Each structure stands twice: as C-alpha cells, then as structure tokens.
Amino acid sequence: MLRRVLRSRWLQGAMVCLLAVVMLGANDPEMRYERVGHEMMCACGCGQVLLECNHVGCPDSSRMIGELRDQLSSGASDKKILEWFAAKYGATILAAPIRGGFDLVAWIMPIAVFLMATVGTALLIRIWKRRHDLALAGQPAPAALPHTPALDALRERIRKETEY
Numbered sequence: 001m002l003r004r005v006l007r008s009r010w011l012q013g014a015m016v017c018l019l020a021v022v023m024l025g026a027n028d029p030e031m032r033y034e035r036v037g038h039e040m041m042c043a044c045g046c047g048q049v050l051l052e053c054n055h056v057g058c059p060d061s062s063r064m065i066g067e068l069r070d071q072l073s074s075g076a077s078d079k080k081i082l083e084w085f086a087a088k089y090g091a092t093i094l095a096a097p098i099r100g101g102f103d104l105v106a107w108i109m110p111i112a113v114f115l116m117a118t119v120g121t122a123l124l125i126r127i128w129k130r131r132h133d134l135a136l137a138g139q140p141a142p143a144a145l146p147h148t149p150a151l152d153a154l155r156e157r158i159r160k161e162t163e164y
Contacts (some may be wrong), residue, residue, distance in 0.1 A: 036078050037068055039096065043089050064089075 037051035043064060046055040050068070053061040064085075071081045085093050145151060 032078070033068070033072055036072065036081055037065070039078075039082060040064070040068075040085055040093055041095050043093060049095060 038049050040050040042050050042053035043060040044058045
C-alpha cells in the first residue's frame with residue numbers, strides 16, 4: 001500500500017515538473033512575437049522570414065512588423081493573426097500553410113502520393129511476378145538441341161566470332 005502511494009506521488013511530481021517545463025514562456029509576449037513572426041514571410045519578395053528580412057531598404061518589413069505588434073497587442077490568437085495577414089497580403093505570406101480547411105491538402109497530399117506510389121509499385125511487382133510464375137508453370141522445360149554436325153559447326157562459328 002505504501003509503495004503504491006509513494007509511486008503515485010512520484011508520478012504526480014514528475015507530471016508537475018513536465019507541465020512546468022512545457023508551460024515555460026507560454027504567456028511571454030516576446031516569445032509569442034518571435035513565434036508568430038517566424039511563421040510569416042516578408043512581402044518584399046526577398047524570400048526571407050519576416051523577422052529575419054535583411055533586405056537593404058526593404059519597403060515592407062518594418063511596416064509588417066508594426067502590424068504584427070499591433071495585432072499581438074489587440075489580444076488576437078496566433079491563428080487569427082496569421083489569417084489576418086493572409087487576408088491582407090495573400091496566402092503566400094505564410095511560411096507554411098495553416099493546418100485546416102483546404103490548406104490541409106498541402107500537408108496531406110505529398111504523404112498520400114508517396115504512399116500510393118509505394119503501394120502501386122508493390123502491386124505492380126507482385127502482378128509481374130505472378131505472371132512470370134504462371135508462365136513458367138505452364139510451360140514444359142526447354143528441350144536440349146540435338147547434336148548434329150550442322151549445329152556443332154554453327155556453335156563453333158559463334159564461339160570463334162565472339163572471342164576477344
């Protein structure tokens with residue numbers, strides 16, 4: 001009985017420690033700013049993440065960072081902020097598609113195509129092997145050619161012509 005209580009207490013303590021580590025910085029505004037800012041691309045066309053855009057004289061990054069700070073201070077959720085930016089600048093502003101709705105296809109299709117191709121290839125090989133086995137099972141073993149002087153001369157000529 002005592003052993004079970006002790007084990008239960010250790011498990012509870014471990015869970016509290018795990019939750020404390022996971023929840024560290026969950027409400028930190030600067031961590032949220034970094035996380036959301038790294039989920040968007042700069043609109044200037046440089047192809048860099050918004051918070052890391054080092055494009056000299058970038059006309060868009062400072063404005064977008066200001067908009068990001070405004071959205072964060074309004075208290076909107078991360079998903080709502082990303083949707084707001086996608087509505088304003090287009091879906092290409094997102095570094096990765098939002099998981100939901102039609103954008104879920106962008107996450108599922110590559111995996112689905114790979115799995116279908118793998119299964120299709122395995123089925124094709126299995127069909128070919130089955131055809132080959134059936135063809136071999138239905139045919140008698142090839143008979144050896146008889147030894148006649150004409151065939152022996154032909155074999156000797158082939159052997160001479162294929163030597164190095």
